[in-house]
Amino acid sequence: MILVTGGAGYIGAVAVRELLDKGFAVRVLDKFLYGDGPLEEVKSRIDCVEADICQLNEAVLDGVEVVIHLAGLSNDPTAEFNPEANRRMNTVATRTLAEGCKRKGIKRFIFASSCSVYDRGMMAEDFIQNEDTAVVPRAAYATSKYQAERALLELADDNFQPVILRQGTVYGWSPRMRYDLVVNTFVRSAFESGKLTVHCGGEMWRPLVDVTDVARCYLACMQADPQLVAGQIFNLSHKNYRILELAHWVKKALAGIVDVEIEVEYGSQTARDYRVETKKIERMLGFRTRVPVEESAHHMAQKIQAGINADFHNPRYYNIKWLELLVDIDAHLKRIGSIF
Numbered sequence: 326m327i328l329v330t331g332g333a334g335y336i337g338a339v340a341v342r343e344l345l346d347k348g349f350a351v352r353v354l355d356k357f358l359y360g361d362g363p364l365e366e367v368k369s370r371i372d373c374v375e376a377d378i379c380q381l382n383e384a385v386l387d388g389v390e391v392v393i394h395l396a397g398l399s400n401d402p403t404a405e406f407n408p409e410a411n412r413r414m415n416t417v418a419t420r421t422l423a424e425g426c427k428r429k430g431i432k433r434f435i436f437a438s439s440c441s442v443y444d445r446g447m448m449a450e451d452f453i454q455n456e457d458t459a460v461v462p463r464a465a466y467a468t469s470k471y472q473a474e475r476a477l478l479e480l481a482d483d484n485f486q487p488v489i490l491r492q493g494t495v496y497g498w499s500p501r502m503r504y505d506l507v508v509n510t511f512v513r514s515a516f517e518s519g520k521l522t523v524h525c526g527g528e529m530w531r532p533l534v535d536v537t538d539v540a541r542c543y544l545a546c547m548q549a550d551p552q553l554v555a556g557q558i559f560n561l562s563h564k565n566y567r568i569l570e571l572a573h574w575v576k577k578a579l580a581g582i583v584d585v586e587i588e589v590e591y592g593s594q595t596a597r598d599y600r601v602e603t604k605k606i607e608r609m610l611g612f613r614t615r616v617p618v619e620e621s622a623h624h625m626a627q628k629i630q631a632g633i634n635a636d637f638h639n640p641r642y643y644n645i646k647w648l649e650l651l652v653d654i655d656a657h658l659k660r661i662g663s664i665f
């Protein structure tokens with residue numbers, strides 16, 4: 326049995342399907358912040374546990390052989406919205422879950438960390454960073470991921486094999502769609518306005534990876550020899566792209582579907598900027614990503630053309646909008662009692 330925390334999320338919904346396709350039994354632990362709709366089609370084939378990772382009931386670990394830990398706040402704006410809650414969800418809950426796994430004899434623990442731990446800001450020296458580069462995360466999200474990594478590595482021993490994947494920004498279609506990730510945002514903007522706006526001259530670097538490649542990578546980490554993965558950190562990215570280059574790839578991918586104009590702004594706004602090396606995962610696991618941005622953007626466009634996830638105004642596609650809305654509604658309901 327594979328436990329996927331956050332299995333109803335953007336990456337989780339794809340990873341769960343990949344695991345089922347490969348014949349694994351799957352349990353999902355999720356608070357369903359964005360609903361359980363993304364798992365609707367596969368619900369009869371999985372064990373679904375609606376719970377908060379911050380209040381772990383260790384019974385959820387019974388019968389589990391591998392944990393793929395994705396639950397938590399998953400971007401900068403939601404982390405900045407409530408940094409203390411972000412720390413509890415992303416760092417403290419990760420450590421508690423790992424300690425529970427250790428007690429239950431669950432060795433393999435795959436953690437969805439982020440390449441944002443490499444961000445040093447646009448004014449910093451530009452170089453390609455690898456897993457051995459000393460990192461100095463600045464923002465709440467990156468810091469919480471980095472501290473979770475440290476906690477997992479401290480717990481690593483013969484009986485506990487954490488594998489840390491520093492994922493680049495993910496792109497591609499998922500049954501739980503997000504339009505707040507850079508490539509997906511460009512595709513949405515292309516359909517909505519025919520215009521892709523690129524800030525800061527589009528000079529920033531970003532490592533990016535397709536969501537199906539991420540799901541395949543979890544399987545590779547699950548099945549790898551412990552000597553290759555236990556206590557290791559791996560960068561996971563298809564390629565480092567400059568944001569302006571990305572906009573051109575998306576424009577090319579959508580040619581013949583929508584006309585796209587690229588608008589470049591040269592403001593002084595700060596933006597995330599980093600690029601990473603991915604040789605380690607190729608060398609040690611033989612893992613190679615497959616899906617470039619243009620193929621993924623084209624696939625997303627086909628879904629949208631078919632009317633799937635084309636309701637761009639839906640706040641669920643934008644994590645911070647949805648979170649703010651939930652907090653607002655929560656406060657309002659507490660004040661007025663029930664609606665009827």
Ligand SMILES: NC(=O)c1ccc[n+]([C@@H]2O[C@H](COP(=O)([O-])OP(=O)(O)OC[C@H]3O[C@@H](n4cnc5c(N)ncnc54)[C@H](O)[C@@H]3O)[C@@H](O)[C@H]2O)c1
Pocket residue numbers: 330331332333334335336337354355356357358359376377378379394395396397398399400414437438439440491492493494495496501503506644
């Ligand atoms: N999407 C990316 O570009 C990206 C890049 C690097 C790392 N990551 C990491 O990958 C993981 C998955 O990202 P995603 O894009 O699928 O995010 P997502 O926001 O779409 O999904 C997160 C899931 O976790 C669940 N969740 C949140 N808090 C929870 C809690 N306290 N208890 C139980 N469930 C909870 C949510 O309900 C949701 O289903 C996250 O840990 C994220 O930080 C994502």
